[in-house]
């Protein structure tokens with residue numbers, strides 16, 4: 001536990017900024033594996049970048065409910081409907097854990113939501129693509145949740161305690177998400193030609209947007225250097241992307257699907273799969289709000305926020321009433 005009083009101490013008698021010393025000590029401690037807790041002293045930049053990343057992670061989870069939610073009423077069997085319902089509910093729960101973890105940094109959930117609805121906060125690019133067929137539900141589970149697991153497991157070792165602990169629970173549920181997606185596709189790939197065609201078409205549409213999920217290349221990553229110094233990011237964007245491709249290519253072979261990248265081939269020397277050039281223009285186009293579904297996703301969240309006013313007011317009134325009853329016994 002890294003404990004420092006919250007108040008800013010006076011300047012040292014030699015005039016050096018005491019916070020500079022604290023920052024150096026802070027960085028030394030987080031890299032030595034100390035877990036920072038909400039009441040600990042932390043550099044303002046550390047707090048700010050955590051709010052940025054954690055809130056955008058939470059936004060990604062709740063917006064991630066929309067693409068698959070479109071298929072709950074159209075699931076082909078009761079079993080598939082029950083599995084999809086459970087998964088979409090999980091994503092909502094992940095968002096709530098992460099909003100709660102972000103609030104420990106002294107920021108309100110309402111403000112975070114305002115930032116999302118007004119385009120001041122991002123969410124994962126991957127959720128700006130449409131789910132055009134039932135196979136997309138399987139591919140999202142297999143590829144998107146597979147990528148999420150790759151990206152989220154290192155976050156269980158993040159230097160900020162509330163984030164790391166939220167990740168432990170989330171990663172356990174992500175594993176179910178990925179397995180159910182793979183199993184759904186395996187069933188379809190053992191089905192009719194039409195079903196196999198549907199799966200291949202879906203993989204062709206989702207493969208590259210999934211590879212982009214890991215963020216820009218390390219050379220273009222704005223936050224990686226600082227995030228690694230502060231023990232927030234333990235593995236770089238490029239390393240995570242490469243790990244994901246290395247584990248997914250053999251899975252595609254087992255499923256019997258082709259990945260839409262002719263440059264994928266095992267490189268014995270590197271001990272990794274080589275892969276083709278990512279279309280970064282497409283990535284930044286989608287990240288900057290011009291993807292196929294960006295507008296719909298935000299509109300859906302704005303509608304939910306406005307239609308949910310009465311729920312929030314009722315909960316606040318109930319909580320207030322409880323407080324009054326407690327006080328007067």
Ligand code: 3HC
Pocket residue numbers: 052053056057058060061064091094122123124125126144145148151152174212213214215216220221222223224227233237287
């Ligand atoms: N989509 C949207 N924006 C992205 C992005 C993506 N896939 N990748 C990067 N960006 C943004 C960053 O947010 C940053 O913009 P900002 O300064 O406005 O926040 C900018 O591009 C530069 O990227 P950096 O690499 O410098 O940013 P980070 O160091 O934050 O790395 C990240 C990006 C790897 C996504 C990192 O933020 C991260 O690991 N976040 C936590 C995990 C997460 O959010 N995953 C999203 C998916 S959640 C999910 O899949 C749910 C599952 O249940 C389906």
